[in-house]
Amino acid sequence: MAINQTSLSDQLAFDAKEVGKLQQAAKQNSPEAIKASAKQFEALFMNMIMKSMRDATPQDGLMDNSETKTYTAMLDQKVSENLAKRGIGLADVLFRQLSVTTATPATGPFGESTLDPTMKKPATPLKNSFESGIPAMTVPARQSFPAQAxxxxxxxxxxxxxxxxxxxxxxxxxxxxxxxxxxxxxxxxxxxxxxxxxxxxxxxxxxxxxxxxxxxxxxxxxxxxxxxxxxxxxxxxxxxxxxxxxxxxxxxxxxxxxxxxxxxxxxxxxxxxxxxxxxxxxxxxxxxxxxxxxxxxxxxx
The missing domain is CATH 1.10.530.10 (Lysozyme)
Structure with missing residues (x-):
């Protein structure tokens, strides 16, 4: 079933329904789905940063109550979404890495791969560090060599x-x-x-x-x-x-x-x-x- 990529890119997947759409789109491995997933991850990442900042700020003033906290959370969500649309660079990095992982390797005149050898290893899962329902994503594993003194x-x-x-x-x-x-x-x-x-x-x-x-x-x-x-x-x-x-x-x-x-x-x-x-x-x-x-x-x- 085709997924409306514009819809996925334009709104945050904060509820189970939107998470499901994002997971289904990611399975298609199309550039549009990858880009949408990367943008969603960046938006959620920004929202978690803002939430951490709010939690570190004293909220026991005369004007603070449950209603103001609700509206503050809604504001943070919208600000996170707007920041993600303009981008801070994280989505672009994820998109490039995921595109290399899922793309068919380019070949030279003799059939040899022209991709960077450090990017051709199987992808490994990027574990979700937030308990917020973020869909599992993958980034390519890199070769590791001993650092020389x-x-x-x-x-x-x-x-x-x-x-x-x-x-x-x-x-x-x-x-x-x-x-x-x-x-x-x-x-x-x-x-x-x-x-x-x-x-x-x-x-x-x-x-x-x-x-x-x-x-x-x-x-x-x-x-x-x-x-x-x-x-x-x-x-x-x-x-x-x-x-x-x-x-x-x-x-x-x-x-x-x-x-x-x-x-x-x-x-x-x-x-x-x-x-x-x-x-x-x-x-x-x-x-x-x-x-x-x-x-x-x-x-x-």
């Missing part, structure tokens, strides 16, 4: 490009490598430094074994033996750039038989971190937990 963003801005390049070459997710670099260097504040004060660019704490042919720096490190920490002086690899550090790390993880099973079982950050610890990458018994936590709570993508 300034030091995390600075770290990713500094090394993100090198991590992405290494990821393309090795298949190791960039955020996995960034997380490990953050853990090993204390977010860049504890990089391995040579005696002359220059940086080694060693982001992953990779030691210089007998077969390493490049530059070497010595630094104090903590190793765990049977769960007990011991301070030692060890030799570490030195690189000419951070990009070289990522390349060497990626080559070690993908080519060294010791880490063969790491990527095979790295379905997520936890699996990757646990695989590294099982392979003996670090002696810290809490290494996997620390690494997984950094990856999951700090980096997006």
């Amino acid at each position: 300034p030091h995390v963003k600075a770290f990713q801005d500094k090394l993100g490009a090198q991590a992405e390049e290494a990821s393309r070459a090795t298949g190791i997710p960039a955020k996995f490598m960034l997380g490990q670099a953050a853990l090993e260097t204390g977010w860049g504040k504890k990089e391995i430094i040579a005696n002359d004060g220059s940086t080694s660019h060693n982001l992953f704490g990779i030691k210089a074994s007998a077969n390493w042919k490049g530059r070497v720096v010595e630094a104090r490190t903590t190793e765990y033996v049977n769960g007990v920490p011991h301070s030692r002086i060890e030799k570490f690899r030195a690189y000419d750039s951070y990009a070289d550090a990522f390349k060497d790390y990626g080559s070690m993880i993908t080519n060294n038989p010791r880490y063969r099973n790491v990527m095979a079982n790295a379905t997520d950050a936890t699996g990757f971190a646990q695989g590294l610890q099982r392979a003996g990458y670090a002696t810290d018994p809490n290494y996997a937990a620390k690494l997984a936590s950094i990856i999951k709570h700090s980096f997006v993508g």
Whole structure:
């Protein structure tokens, strides 16, 4: 049955009859019905604001009685309706969001969707916070990502490009490598430094074994033996750039038989971190937990 959209838009649904009309119109999912529902919601929202304001105002004067309260309520209803007709912006926002939710996704020349990917998830109900019979409405759910702290963003801005390049070459997710670099260097504040004060660019704490042919720096490190920490002086690899550090790390993880099973079982950050610890990458018994936590709570993508 067709619904008179003009009628719905021009009057507030304060009684059960008008609420029923609004609910029936909303089921049609037409732009007119969506617009009418949005305007009704804005009007009801304004009325609740005015009612709250009235309740906060003393009403025990000589001229206040039940009749004046009735007329005041009627006035507030009419003022709310007039304000909603002119609009405060809420109805427009709801209309745009609901239109995206109910519209058929636009497609490009190859059939791909051209909608903003953050707006394509199924709609979730907007719960009614007022006990006033407002019909249920929906707004599109948005993707949520962890908010990056300034030091995390600075770290990713500094090394993100090198991590992405290494990821393309090795298949190791960039955020996995960034997380490990953050853990090993204390977010860049504890990089391995040579005696002359220059940086080694060693982001992953990779030691210089007998077969390493490049530059070497010595630094104090903590190793765990049977769960007990011991301070030692060890030799570490030195690189000419951070990009070289990522390349060497990626080559070690993908080519060294010791880490063969790491990527095979790295379905997520936890699996990757646990695989590294099982392979003996670090002696810290809490290494996997620390690494997984950094990856999951700090980096997006």
